[in-house]
Amino acid sequence: MKKLLKLLPFFLAAIALFGSCSDSNDDDELYPSELTHGAYIVNYGGYESATSSITKFDYDADELTEFYYQLQNNYATITSAPQFAYEYEDRIYLMNNAPDNVIVVDPLFVAQDTITTSIVKPRSCVGYGDYLYISCWGGNVWTDQSVSYLVKYNVVTKEVEETISLPGGPEGLQIANGKLYAAMNYKQAIAVMDLDTEEFSYITTPAVSTTLIKDNNGNLYVALISSYTFASTQTGLGYINTSTDELTVYDLDNVSTAYAAIICLSKDQAEVYVAAAGYDANWNLVGGIKVFDVASGSFQSTDLVSDVTGINGVSVNPENGDIYVFVSNGSTTKGAMQIFDADGTYVETKTVGAAPAMALFLD
Numbered sequence: 636m637k638k639l640l641k642l643l644p645f646f647l648a649a650i651a652l653f654g655s656c657s658d659s660n661d662d663d664e665l666y667p668s669e670l671t672h673g674a675y676i677v678n679y680g681g682y683e684s685a686t687s688s689i690t691k692f693d694y695d696a697d698e699l700t701e702f703y704y705q706l707q708n709n710y711a712t713i714t715s716a717p718q719f720a721y722e723y724e725d726r727i728y729l730m731n732n733a734p735d736n737v738i739v740v741d742p743l744f745v746a747q748d749t750i751t752t753s754i755v756k757p758r759s760c761v762g763y764g765d766y767l768y769i770s771c772w773g774g775n776v777w778t779d780q781s782v783s784y785l786v787k788y789n790v791v792t793k794e795v796e797e798t799i800s801l802p803g804g805p806e807g808l809q810i811a812n813g814k815l816y817a818a819m820n821y822k823q824a825i826a827v828m829d830l831d832t833e834e835f836s837y838i839t840t841p842a843v844s845t846t847l848i849k850d851n852n853g854n855l856y857v858a859l860i861s862s863y864t865f866a867s868t869q870t871g872l873g874y875i876n877t878s879t880d881e882l883t884v885y886d887l888d889n890v891s892t893a894y895a896a897i898i899c900l901s902k903d904q905a906e907v908y909v910a911a912a913g914y915d916a917n918w919n920l921v922g923g924i925k926v927f928d929v930a931s932g933s934f935q936s937t938d939l940v941s942d943v944t945g946i947n948g949v950s951v952n953p954e955n956g957d958i959y960v961f962v963s964n965g966s967t968t969k970g971a972m973q974i975f976d977a978d979g980t981y982v983e984t985k986t987v988g989a990a991p992a993m994a995l996f997l998d
Contacts, residue, residue, distance in 0.1 A: 666725065666743060668998055671997045672695070673691050673694065674952060674995070675689055675692075675703070675720065676959075676972060676987045677689060677718070677720045677993050679717060679894075680716050681966025681990065682732060682966070685712060686966060686989045687715065687989075688705070689702075689717075689744060689988075692985065692994075699987075701987070703744055704740070715733060717738070717992075718730055718731075718992055719993065721762070727741070728750075728767065736749050736750060736751050752794075752795040753795050755771055757771050758805065758894075761809060762810075765790055768788075769788060770807075771786055776820075777864055780821050783802055783803060784799055784805075785815075799828070801828075802822070804821035805819060805826060806846075807847040809848070811877040814827050814877065819843060819844060820862070823839065823865060823867075824839055838875065838880055842867030842870050843864070844873070850904050851904055854874065855877060856874055857874075858891075858898045859872065860890045860891070860892050861892070870887060872887055872890070872898065872907060885933070887911060887925060890910075891909075891946070891948075893912070893947050895947050896961075897909065897910040897948055897949065902951060906927060908925070909949075910949050911923060911925050921942060923946065924938060939958065944962075947991060947992060948960075948991070952996060955977070956977030957976055958976075958979070959972050960974075961973075969989060970986075970990055971984050971986060971987065972984065972991060
C-alpha cells in the first residue's frame, strides 16, 4: 500500500501530462490549416443596406467562396456593415456599423459572441496581452470631437473593462515600443498612449489620418488625407520613428479617403502601396495604386495600377506577396478584386462582395 501511495504522484503527473497533450492536440484540430488557410475579403456592403458579406479565397486551390460567413452560420446574414477585421488569439473581431457592434468569430468564421457594451461606431482594433483596444467614434464626432474614445476589452474574461476618452475620432490603431498609436480622423495629430500609464501625447500632423501599418522594425506608416472637415496643408504618406515619435511626410496628392485598407507594405517591406483617388466631373471615384520605395524615400513614377473607377483599397498576401486591389461598384452590387503578383504583373480579377474594403489572411 505504501508503495502505491509513493507511486500515486507519478501516476497523477502522467495523467496530467497526457491530458495537457490531448488538449493541445484538440486545439490544433479545432482549426486545421486546410480549413482556415486563405484570404478573407471583408465586403462592407452599404450602411444599413444588409448587403455585407465575407468572401473566402483559397489562393492555393484558386477557389473562391462567396457569403462565407453566412454558410458557416446556418445562413444567418451579417446585419451590420463590417469595415475592419482583426485576428487575435484564435478569434477574429469584425468592427461593424448600423447596428454598432463587434462580432467575434473563430478561425472557421463561426460566430462566438457579439460585443455591444460601450461600442458606438467602432472603427478599428489592436491586441496587446489580454486586451483588445477598440477605437470608437462614440457618436457624431464630426460635430463634437469629445465623444470619441477607446474601449479596453479583456479577451480572457470577455468583458469591457474600461473606456478611455480620446477626442478627435480615433481610426486605425497600432502598438509599438509599449505605446498605442491612434490615427485621428477629426484632429490633425496622431495620438500616442503609454500602455502602462494610459497617458496621451500627440504627434502633430499636417492632415487628418486613417490607416496605420507597422514594419518589421516596429516603425509606422500612416495615410495622411484631406477631408471636408479639415483642410490639410500637406497630404501623403507619413513615417513615424517610434523610438523618437518623429514624423516624416512624403508628399502625395489625392490619398484615398475611403474607410478601407488604403496603405499596405509589400511582403519584403521594400515598398508601400498607397490607394490614391479623386472624384471626376461625374462624381465617380477614380484612381490607382501608388508605389513608395522605402530605400529611396520616394514614390515611383509608374503606378501599380491606374485609372480605376471605384478603387477602394489594397492588401498584400503575406505568403506569396500577391497584391489585391479592391474595386467597389456600389453598396448593392458585387465588387472586384484585381490580383497582381509581387512584381506588379496583372494576374486576374475575382468577383467578390459589395464594397470590398480589405483582406484578412489566415494560416
